[in-house]
Amino acid sequence: MSKKLQSIRGIHDGLPDEVQIWQHIETIARRIFASYSTREVRLPILESTEVFVRSIGTETDIVSKEMYRFEDRNGDDICLRPEGTAGAVRAYLQAGLSRSGTQRWFYMGPMFRRERPQKGRLRQFQQIGVEWFGVAGPIEDIEVLTMASSFLDELGIKTRLEINSLGCPDCRPDYRKKLTQELEKCQDELCGTCQQRLSTNPLRILDCKQASCQALLKDIPEMTEHLCGICDAHFLTLQRGLKELGVPFLVNPRIVRGLDYYNRTAFEFISEELGAQGTVLAGGRYDGLVSQQGGPATSAIGFASGLERLGMLLAGKVKSPQIDATVVALGASTHIFSLQIAHTLRQQGFHISHCGTGSSKALFKRAAREQARYTLVIGEDELARQIISLRGDDEKHAFTLSQLIEHMTAS
RNA sequence: GUGGAUGUAGCUCAAUGGUAGAGCCCCGGCUUGUGAUGCCGGUGGUUGUGGGUUCGAGUCCCAUCAUCCACCCCA
The missing domain is CATH 3.30.930.10 (Bira Bifunctional Protein; Domain 2)
Incomplete structure (x- = not known):
């Protein structure tokens, strides 16, 4: 391994x-x-x-x-x-x-x-x-x-x-010189790294995080005054x-x-x-x-x-992109038809996810996770009649593809 | 680079040196057509990794890797 x-x-x-x-x-x-x-x-x-x-x-x-x-x-x-x-x-x-x-x-x-x-x-x-x-x-x-x-x-x-x-x-050089002179007076009280900085980069002492150094800086001249x-x-x-x-x-x-x-x-x-x-x-x-x-x-x-x-x-404040519809295809015979529907909708500019294969329970669960605006249901009946149902509706409310496109565009 | 904390299931966490667990999530069944509830079942771990001590190590020791915190640096 x-x-x-x-x-x-x-x-x-x-x-x-x-x-x-x-x-x-x-x-x-x-x-x-x-x-x-x-x-x-x-x-x-x-x-x-x-x-x-x-x-x-x-x-x-x-x-x-x-x-x-x-x-x-x-x-x-x-x-x-x-x-x-x-x-x-x-x-x-x-x-x-x-x-x-x-x-x-x-x-x-x-x-x-x-x-x-x-x-x-x-x-x-x-x-x-x-x-x-x-x-x-x-x-x-x-x-x-x-x-x-x-x-x-x-x-x-x-x-x-x-x-x-x-x-x-x-x-700046004048200020740096003045600052260095002032700080040299209390050199021994500065923290170890600031004693180093005195020679390498005295301006850095100004934003030292040590409270003891900040206390020493209280009465130090400021750049803005020079x-x-x-x-x-x-x-x-x-x-x-x-x-x-x-x-x-x-x-x-x-x-x-x-x-x-x-x-x-x-x-x-x-x-x-x-x-x-x-x-x-x-x-x-x-x-x-x-x-x-x-x-x-x-x-x-x-x-x-x-x-x-x-x-x-x-984090957590940016919305996920909305999926327009997710496709539930029930039964192997419906797969190609469902893919054709998805393909056509995508060509119309819709964002579509297809739920793939599995038990109906699994497919609807997957569909729910997508949080799409619509869940399109395609089973044997829909295939036979070349229509598409929406989740929650029965087949009486089914759409033809062109009706569906119209419906999805309108809402 | 210095000092410190922490690493156990996908996630959140348990487990006196003595058989590695729970909840959530995920998958399946009851229910082959609409994410309920319920019940039942299941996947998933070399306890970060490698050594050592011990009859026995998730637990103790050493090393290493990673994450996190502060410092250093900050372009």
Whole structure:
């Protein structure tokens, strides 16, 4: 006997009940994004590792520990994409679109990160993402945020929106320096990982989860108070726009990003229902990335959202597709006739399931499970007279095929 | 990567170290034409996997795999 086969760790199957929810999410995404003239791109799942090294760098654990990276047969260093933005920028530049005006893109598809899995944190997961290129903002920041907000609203997912400004290469280094100086004063009281972060990524200390660190941060200077004039104006306009457009938000100066190409607007839509995996949609401005990948200075903003997490919040709330009719064929002699009926109805655009063979009890039980609008009963009598009965009615109320089509169309 | 919890039937869960069970679901019969109720019957398990201790292991020990929780990281 062979061992039972199973999918590999953190890589799960999408079974019909879950896929149905994903498709619902995707349908709404397509509609909302289209209303912002944002068009779909389909980008590679495999990229050369260089694409991510250039955008993510080798500083964090990401490239070294958390990517599926391997050597192709010809020696190329390639990997499964861990996110969508880097590949989108690569595609944008490869197609020479930097001289074609604003590009508004969205994508949906699988991403791969080799992390310790949890619920809502898988190694293969799916993201829906948006990237807008050539948009300096803050108008586009407001639009991207209202778009994201409409998307979640339309899904009926309750979140709170938190925004922050990360500043820019002009003002962030000063703030980082000031923050580091302040934190060095109480260095010994910081938790172990934050003492590390002091040298590697001091901004990350701002969202440390240790209560002791948060207490030390109480009187620390905030990024939002140290923005340069341009960043400050950008952030204020964004806030005013959101207010005027009725998008509720909270300024959270402790939102940070792990990578340097992010600047100014950063935002997260957070659900209360998912514990530590509560961020359901996150994004921000990344004016530095296109040039970092070797292109011309190009402003850009985007966000991404995990389908699995959205799906968990919608579990049980998405209706199954309605089947129009299910066919009960009683007795072997009726099988072909019943198949012809089903076939014709399908050609008319109806959704039909056929209950197959078995005892009448089994067939009607199967039929009931389908929860179709109609159960069509076809037995010897119906076959002889070329008619179809409905469950619950006797043969006096039977339909000819054309009458049935008319009846089903009318109701 | 670190720390912790949990793995018994399709699902929810029982079982002092001593014969692996219940409810629900599924299938069939009473009832070869309308998912009732009822009764009767049935399928389904190498107790995640592999070792060890023991006369005897679902139970104790070790390893491993998976899921879940928190941390790390978070693109």
